[in-house]
Amino acid sequence: MSSIRVTEVLAALSLTTDLATGMPFEKGLATCLVATALADRIGLDEADRRVVFHAALLGAVGCTSRASENADSYADDIEFQRAYHTLDPGDSTVFAGQMRNFGSWAAGAQTALRDRFVTMAPKGAPVAVRSVCEVSRALGPRLGLPEGSVRALTEVKERWDGLGAPERLHGETISLAGRILHLAEQTILSLGPNAIGSGAAAAGAIEAGTVIASGRRDQRAVLTELRRRAGGHLDPELVSVFDADPDAVWGALDVPDLLAAVVATEPGLPTVIRPAERDRLCLALAIVVDLKGRYLLGHSAHVAQLCDAAATLSGMNAGDRATLRAAALLHDIGRAGVSSAIWDRPGPLGAGDWERVRLHSYWTDRVLRRCPGLTDLADVAAGHHERLDGSGYHRGVRVHDLSLAARLLAAADVFAAMTEPRPYRPAAELSAAAAQLTAEAAAGTLDRDACAAVIEAAGLRPPRTEWPCGLTDREVEVLRLAARGMSNRQIAADLVVSERTVGHHLAHIYDKIGRRTRAGAAVFAMEHNLLPS
Structure with a gap:
């Protein structure tokens, strides 16, 4: 193998996040094709199409940042992600129906999970999504993504009506790439779970270019759902563009191999590595x-x-x-x-x-x-x-x-x-x-x-002479424990210091490394080979 298209490696990450979020296998690839087709439809230039392309391909890159916490709270982080992706708090009737089904994956605990979500979501959602955003910001440059794509990745849970998270952005304060990503993702989700593969829950035979075409018989239902979300979740003008000529966008999915189509669709000159x-x-x-x-x-x-x-x-x-x-x-x-x-x-x-x-x-x-x-x-x-x-x-x-x-x-x-x-x-x-x-x-x-x-x-690793960002030995110890989700009290007990001392250490650590969430700190620690100890 003489060279590799970077997009082929990014596609692997997209497939991996499909698994982590309980989405149909290749959902990210399909979202990328729809988003790029929509960007073409509204006449974006090559640089802006490239921003849309990468944001849509890797829209879920931060999805594992709260996996352990979501599993603790909702029994199964993958099932929680699957449900959370489709919630629509902007439509009270629809949202009430969605909440009736929330937690159905946990037999005997559905009511408790639903009550927990209703109680925790108003204050907890912005905190949780901010963690996702910090991971996206940390990994975006490593993946070589344009700055506009990284911004769009931090907006994946925002909404046109301002009911999203973490910043409650609304209207055109959300980037155009972010709004296109929202529409493309909802288009694919509205096709239904059997439209683009069988998802992580069914590990049977999943072949390249799975039956995306079979979901196209539901185009009318998809358009109905997009129109319902217009002005709430979605930018109404973008929905109108889609609605005016849906075949111009649907055609992007009429391909025998979604991954090959994504690679071929990449705007601009492809990045190649050895x-x-x-x-x-x-x-x-x-x-x-x-x-x-x-x-x-x-x-x-x-x-x-x-x-x-x-x-x-x-x-x-x-x-x-x-x-x-x-x-x-x-x-x-x-x-x-x-x-x-x-x-x-x-x-x-x-x-x-x-x-x-x-x-x-x-x-x-x-x-x-x-x-x-x-x-x-x-x-x-x-x-x-x-x-x-x-x-x-x-x-x-x-x-x-x-x-x-x-x-x-x-x-x-x-x-x-x-x-x-x-x-x-x-x-x-x-x-x-x-x-x-x-x-x-x-x-x-x-x-x-x-x-x-x-x-x-195992004995070949040389001793470290200094830590990154000027961290001290004790700060590295605290960082390692915080990255694993330990509370200040637990860290204090483990290191035999006071909680106040731990708090001071964490404040200094976050200032030095430029991160503000446990997941962001964990990514920093892994990037700089601080974990495992």
């Missing part, structure tokens, strides 16, 4: 997914560092090491399709939850194979839970089907996970983790040479 340069983009995907659990922060980068060092010790050439490093950063993107309630659970999982966990490597494989610029990573990345004796998942392959890169990744993932805290156990000492890895190699589940290389690699 495979060895993927790390910057892959790290952004890794951060989005690691936000899915309080105890997952920094795990993907940790595994990638171990893999790279172990590959060097194993004599792997620079090109193969770069491919392994990218695969390691993306090995867990399928976690996005599993509720944070599972990843954060302190107790044992039931059989049904284990089946959901086992699907995460399937979703990693599915996303990477869907994107031409990442297909070469799929076998290695999705094979991190495979074992030499065939006891692993999701394919259950045996030793002869596992490359050196796949064996190194499997060993690094196990070692990294053992040396990181989890909700059900503390982090293991390096020596204990090394002993466990050696025992797995002796039992024939992991490769002996790969385990030896990973154990040796």
Whole structure:
């Protein structure tokens, strides 16, 4: 592979956020095509069409910023996101009907979840959405997005009538790109759940360019819904433009392959990178997914560092090491399709939850194979839970089907996970983790040479001489705990200091790093390799 279209990598992020928000697979791709067609329809120039294109493709990039909190409050963060995307507080009759169904995913707890949402939403929604916006602002530049796209990403939950969040923007105080994104997203959501694939909840056969055309028989219903939202959720002039010639926009979806159409539709000259340069983009995907659990922060980068060092010790050439490093950063993107309630659970999982966990490597494989610029990573990345004796998942392959890169990744993932805290156990000492890895190699589940290389690699990280942004050692300790969602009281107890001292530390930390939310602090910590400790 000589070069990669950046848009192909961004498409993988779009697919990942589809999983994280409970949306139909490829919903983000379809939204991008509709938004770009609408931008063409109203005569935007190339630069502005590019802003719309990227904002619509990555409209949900900050979606995991509150995953753990949403799971705590509403039992399942993915189901909550699915419901929240369609709520319309601007129409009291419709909103009342939506609230009657809210929480239906939690048997026996629906009334409690609904009451909690009604109580918490007025004050909690702006705080929660501000967290989403901060993650979008942090990741946008890393992804190379135009400034206008980043602004639109911070407006995804605003509304024309001012009833949105976090800033209650209204009318034309919302950017044009943001208003186009709102309309395009509602167009796709109004097609119905079966229009563009089967979504994360049904992990059956999902093929490229899924049945978007089948949803087009509901165009009249879609237009009715858009007209109903005009002047409330949506810019009425944009709805009128759509309504005047809907076929000009619908035609963007009349394609055999949505992803190929998105790549072909990108306005302006495409950005191209070499495979060895993927790390910057892959790290952004890794951060989005690691936000899915309080105890997952920094795990993907940790595994990638171990893999790279172990590959060097194993004599792997620079090109193969770069491919392994990218695969390691993306090995867990399928976690996005599993509720944070599972990843954060302190107790044992039931059989049904284990089946959901086992699907995460399937979703990693599915996303990477869907994107031409990442297909070469799929076998290695999705094979991190495979074992030499065939006891692993999701394919259950045996030793002869596992490359050196796949064996190194499997060993690094196990070692990294053992040396990181989890909700059900503390982090293991390096020596204990090394002993466990050696025992797995002796039992024939992991490769002996790969385990030896990973154990040796674990001692290769040089000591840090200074922290980013002038942070002190104590401030880094506080930042790590705050990033995992611990309260000031919990941090104080853990560090044996007063709550007031923790508050002072946090104020200094936020001033130094320029972030104001837990999710923003977590992204900063992962960007600067401060997590796991």
